[in-house]
Structure formats: structure tokens, C-alpha cells
Amino acid sequence: MKAVRLVQVGEPLEQANVALPEIGPADILVRVAACGICHSDAHYRAGLSPIDSLPVTLGHEVAGRVESVGEEVTHVLPGDRVYVHYLVSCGCCGFCSDGNEQFCAKAQMIGKHRDGGYAEYIKVPGRNVFALPDEISFEQGAVMMCSSATALHALNKARLKRGDSVGIFGFGGLGFSALQLSRALGCQEIYVVDVNPAKLASVAALGGVAIDATAGDPVQQIREASGGKGVDVSLELVGSAVTMGQAVRCLGILGRAAIVGLTTESLALLPYPELINKEAEIVGVSDHLAAELPRLMQLARTGSLRFPPGTLRSVDLHATQINAALTAVDDSIDHIRTVIVPGM
Numbered sequence: 344m345k346a347v348r349l350v351q352v353g354e355p356l357e358q359a360n361v362a363l364p365e366i367g368p369a370d371i372l373v374r375v376a377a378c379g380i381c382h383s384d385a386h387y388r389a390g391l392s393p394i395d396s397l398p399v400t401l402g403h404e405v406a407g408r409v410e411s412v413g414e415e416v417t418h419v420l421p422g423d424r425v426y427v428h429y430l431v432s433c434g435c436c437g438f439c440s441d442g443n444e445q446f447c448a449k450a451q452m453i454g455k456h457r458d459g460g461y462a463e464y465i466k467v468p469g470r471n472v473f474a475l476p477d478e479i480s481f482e483q484g485a486v487m488m489c490s491s492a493t494a495l496h497a498l499n500k501a502r503l504k505r506g507d508s509v510g511i512f513g514f515g516g517l518g519f520s521a522l523q524l525s526r527a528l529g530c531q532e533i534y535v536v537d538v539n540p541a542k543l544a545s546v547a548a549l550g551g552v553a554i555d556a557t558a559g560d561p562v563q564q565i566r567e568a569s570g571g572k573g574v575d576v577s578l579e580l581v582g583s584a585v586t587m588g589q590a591v592r593c594l595g596i597l598g599r600a601a602i603v604g605l606t607t608e609s610l611a612l613l614p615y616p617e618l619i620n621k622e623a624e625i626v627g628v629s630d631h632l633a634a635e636l637p638r639l640m641q642l643a644r645t646g647s648l649r650f651p652p653g654t655l656r657s658v659d660l661h662a663t664q665i666n667a668a669l670t671a672v673d674d675s676i677d678h679i680r681t682v683i684v685p686g687m
Contacts, residue, residue, distance in 0.1 A: 505529030
């Protein structure tokens with residue numbers, strides 16, 4: 344089968360022909376209909392996020408049709424439309440049993456620790472495959488498997504409830520979904536912080552209030568816009584100690600800051616005024632959970648989470664096109680996501 348693989352860190356991905364995966368009794372072979380190109384994939388290619396074993400087929404945002412199933416699989420049939428949860432875990436340890444599979448000691452991410460969806464087919468355990476509603480395209484179902492799912496997990500970890508006010512720091516793929524999900528879950532006051540005018544221009548149409556960080560301290564802007572209260576929940580999606588500090592300082596009393604972005608910088612805070620005196624909380628957010636995906640799909644099925652025309656573009660399963668898309672990821676100034684559609 345055709346695949347596009349990372350063979351050497353720092354070099355372009357390469358076109359390859361590899362053997363069709365052989366499935367075991369609990370596995371499913373999925374014919375890939377769409378695979379999103381994620382910012383993480385650009386990091387893998389550049390070596391910013393190390394990969395232990397090469398070559399590997401990248402791609403962790405996958406949707407497609409079931410090609411074949413092992414004899415132990417009963418919840419889907421060949422031909423079914425499906426999406427794939429990107430974290431393959433053991434399924435039986437304490438963390439897996441509690442629904443916290445991201446902490447499984449044997450967990451592997453598809454497209455990093457094992458072959459992913461930049462290919463015509465992908466093999467995954469049956470428990471990683473879910474039915475994709477007919478109302479959702481393969482392209483949308485694929486890209487939701489990372490940024491949208493992680494945004495929902497962050498809101499869940501922050502214990503978001505109807506009527507809460509929200510501050511979103513960073514309006515990339517995660518922020519685009521986080522704004523829509525916050526609205527769908529009953530939040531009316533949603534402040535979106537970014538430095539990019541092109542991205543900020545689309546905030547109001549999605550029901551948020553744009554906060555231009557280049558125009559002044561975003562914490563002060565949020566406090567002024569909220570009548571001095573601050574927000575109940577903030578999401579840090581940038582990966583910067585500066586914006587992490589802002590996400591904490593914009594909180595109101597009993598506020599919760601969910602930290603999603605990654606950085607090697609130290610975070611400095613004033614414990615009494617910024618945490619203790621407000622009984623504020625800082626919550627770490629890692630990946631997302633399989634148990635959250637059906638709710639995410641329901642929100643998309645009913646139109647609460649949308650990817651309007653022009654927000655998704657397609658490329659073929661070809662190394663030249665995929666490498667160009669990965670190179671463009673870092674320069675993106677809009678919400679256009681690129682999706683691989685094999686044989687388009």
C-alpha cells in the first residue's frame with residue numbers, strides 16, 4: 344500500500360510502498376478516507392518532538408471505512424464509516440480501567456509511536472474505532488480527533504458549567520474549536536486573545552469577543568470587558584509562560600485555568616493575589632479521552648461545532664503535497680486545516 348513516512352528527522356517525508364498491515368483477532372483495518380495534517384506532525388518532522396524509532400508513518404487524525412475486522416470485534420462491520428481515537432493503550436491497567444488512558448504506561452500514539460494515517464490503510468485495536476455519524480464528513484471527523492477533542496477535554500478538566508465566562512488564549516485550531524464548544528455548552532461571555540488580526544476578525548462571527556494582545560495587557564482588557572470580575576475558566580493554548588501567566592491572572596474568584604500548551608519555560612506567579620486570595624486553580628491538560636469522543640461527535644452532528652466552507656482544504660497522499668502543507672503550518676494566519684484524502 345502507499346504511505347508517506349518520516350525516514351530522517353529534519354528531512355522531507357518520503358513516498359513509500361509498505362506491506363498491508365495484518366490484523367489480529369481484536370484489531371480493525373481501516374481504509375483511510377481522510378487524515379488531518381496537525382502542527383504536531385510538523386514538530387515530529389523538525390525533531391522538536393522526538394520520535395524513538397524511524398521510519399514511521401505520521402498522521403493521528405484519522406477517519407475512514409472499516410476494511411476488515413478481527414473475529415473478536417463486534418461493534419462495527421466492514422464498510423462502516425468510522426473515526427479513530429489516536430491513543431492506543433493496554434486497556435486493562437488501572438488508568439485504562441478508570442478512563443484515563445493517556446497515563447497508561449504502555450500507551451502509544453498513532454503517527455508517532457506506531458504507524459499512523461498518512462497511508463491508504465491503518466491497523467488499530469477495535470476499542471480505538473467509533474462509528475462516524477453520516478452527517479459528519481470524513482474530513483471533519485478526522486480533524487476533530489486532535490484539536491477539537493483536546494479542546495473539549497480542557498473544558499471538561501476545567502469543570503466548565505453553563506453560564507461560566509471563558510478566556511481563550513490562542514486562536515489556532517484548538518481555539519477555533521474551544522470557542523464553538525464553549526458556546527454550545529452554554530457560555531455567553533467568551534473572550535478570545537490573539538495577536539493575529541486575520542484570526543481575530545473571525546471571532547465575533549463565532550460568538551466571542553476578540554481581545555487584541557498587541558493593543559495592551561489582555562488581562563486588563565478582559566477585566567474591563569467583564570466589569571472587573573475576570574473569567575470563571577481560562578484556556579491556555581499557545582504554549583508560552585507569558586500567556587500561561589495571563590490565563591491565571593485573568594481569573595475571577597474560584598476560577599480555573601486549564602493549561603494545554605507546551606513550553607520549557609518556567610511559570611512565575613504571585614501566590615497570594617493570583618491564586619490563594621481567589622481560591623483559583625491551575626489545571627494541567629494532557630491529550631483527551633476516548634470516552635469524550637461520542638459527545639464531541641454529537642455536538643458536531645447537531646451543528647454546534649462546524650468547519651464552514653473554506654476552513655478545510657485537501658491534498659492527495661503524495662509526499663510533495665504533504666511536505667508543502669507541513670511547511671505551511673508554521674506560517675498559517677488563518678483557520679484553514681489541511682486534510683489528506685487518498686486518491687482525491
